Amino acid sequence: MARPEQLPPEGDWRHWLILGGRGSGKTRAGAEWVQAEVQAAGRRTDLRIALVAETLGDAREVMIDGASGLARIARRMRPVVEISRRRLVWPNGAIAQIFSSEDPESLRGPQFHLAWCDELAKWKHADETFDMLQFALRLGAHPRQVVTTTPRPVPLLKRLMADEATRLTKMATAANAAHLAPGFLQALAARYGGTRLGRQELDGELIEDRPDALWKRARLDEIVVKLAEPLRRIVVAVDPPAGGAQACCGIVVAGLKDNGQAVVLSDCSVEGTGPATWARAVVSAYRRFEADRVVAEVNQGGDMVKSVLESVEARLPVTTVRATRGKFLRAEPVAALYEQGRVLHAGRFSALEDQMCDFGLDGLSNGRSPDRLDALVWALTALMLEGGAEPRIRGV
Numbered sequence: 001m002a003r004p005e006q007l008p009p010e011g012d013w014r015h016w017l018i019l020g021g022r023g024s025g026k027t028r029a030g031a032e033w034v035q036a037e038v039q040a041a042g043r044r045t046d047l048r049i050a051l052v053a054e055t056l057g058d059a060r061e062v063m064i065d066g067a068s069g070l071a072r073i074a075r076r077m078r079p080v081v082e083i084s085r086r087r088l089v090w091p092n093g094a095i096a097q098i099f100s101s102e103d104p105e106s107l108r109g110p111q112f113h114l115a116w117c118d119e120l121a122k123w124k125h126a127d128e129t130f131d132m133l134q135f136a137l138r139l140g141a142h143p144r145q146v147v148t149t150t151p152r153p154v155p156l157l158k159r160l161m162a163d164e165a166t167r168l169t170k171m172a173t174a175a176n177a178a179h180l181a182p183g184f185l186q187a188l189a190a191r192y193g194g195t196r197l198g199r200q201e202l203d204g205e206l207i208e209d210r211p212d213a214l215w216k217r218a219r220l221d222e223i224v225v226k227l228a229e230p231l232r233r234i235v236v237a238v239d240p241p242a243g244g245a246q247a248c249c250g251i252v253v254a255g256l257k258d259n260g261q262a263v264v265l266s267d268c269s270v271e272g273t274g275p276a277t278w279a280r281a282v283v284s285a286y287r288r289f290e291a292d293r294v295v296a297e298v299n300q301g302g303d304m305v306k307s308v309l310e311s312v313e314a315r316l317p318v319t320t321v322r323a324t325r326g327k328f329l330r331a332e333p334v335a336a337l338y339e340q341g342r343v344l345h346a347g348r349f350s351a352l353e354d355q356m357c358d359f360g361l362d363g364l365s366n367g368r369s370p371d372r373l374d375a376l377v378w379a380l381t382a383l384m385l386e387g388g389a390e391p392r393i394r395g396v
Helices: 026-040 056-064 126-136 155-162 173-179 184-192 196-201 217-222 275-288 303-312 327-339 350-357 371-385
Strands: 015-020 048-053 080-082 087-089 095-100 114-118 144-149 166-171 233-239 248-256 262-267 293-297 318-321 343-345
Touching: 015 026, 015 155, 026 048, 026 056, 026 114, 026 144, 026 166, 048 056, 048 126, 056 095, 056 114, 114 126, 126 155, 155 166, 166 173, 173 184, 184 196, 217 350, 233 275, 233 371, 248 275, 248 371, 262 350, 262 371, 275 293, 275 303, 293 303, 293 371, 303 318, 318 371, 327 343, 327 371, 350 371
Parallel strands: 015 144, 015 166, 048 095, 048 114, 114 144, 233 293, 262 343, 293 318
Antiparallel strands: 080 087, 087 095, 233 248, 248 262
């Protein structure tokens, strides 16, 4: 019954970290791993296991008695729950004790071969509890632990992800659709699809803001609107790729409302394509949104950029622009427009938003040039800042 990502990773590891959305099957994976280790221990064993949850109630309701808990999934060698002693006992002698993140000191004294930590990102005293558990994992030749959690940007989780002894598995809720109520995914996707909360709780993604970023995800969540009015002007901005097989051509469409607000209409960016392909994508966006103009940066390609675009559409109205200042300085006035409530988004643009929220003083996003963000800056500059202060556009 298991999906491939629910099976333990091969090789030498100490931590198996499972980041999953709600209902993705991560709890079942943790319970099945513990049960498999118990059965592999043989007819008689002194195997000792720690089960750690946010609270003792969570340990019982989710890890033991829940639909995917240890007391429910065992098909043979079923454990006996001795709740007064906070433990499970298997017929072969294996014993699992339950612990709460509310009481890290309770992990002083016991010792274990294995551990299962559930919803670590929610633990109340996460660092203290996890540290005490590591000291207790000292039995056998190869102590191991599995951590099942919906991701949240807490320091402990990020340190665990960076540990060389960790094997990371990601699970999306959609992968487990066959075992969820009909309509559940559609309803949640309609309400939360593309939002920070949806990507975290459904897709199992670790979403965090960069401290020095010009944009914050919480703010971007607030400015998504359904556009129902005609726009006074629409532009398609393009930031051609600098090179490389996987380079991205940033293509962003934005329009201006009668009240002076700008609306980002679409992120039509394409990756890993040649000039002819991204040029067709630009022209397609121009036609689809009935845009007034294409704004193209020419720092990388010079006159070639305009020539490539006009080879696809001879009468395409193209304004070429050249960056005269660094990316961060060009982006600051645009970020100020967002802070003033003068920019809205007509949908969720996850890849673009990722670049916006990971863009800092170094001018990079996730270590790379932010092509989508560059196109956004040019589009909003053309609509709202042209002729004013930097960043400015001039014909070339």
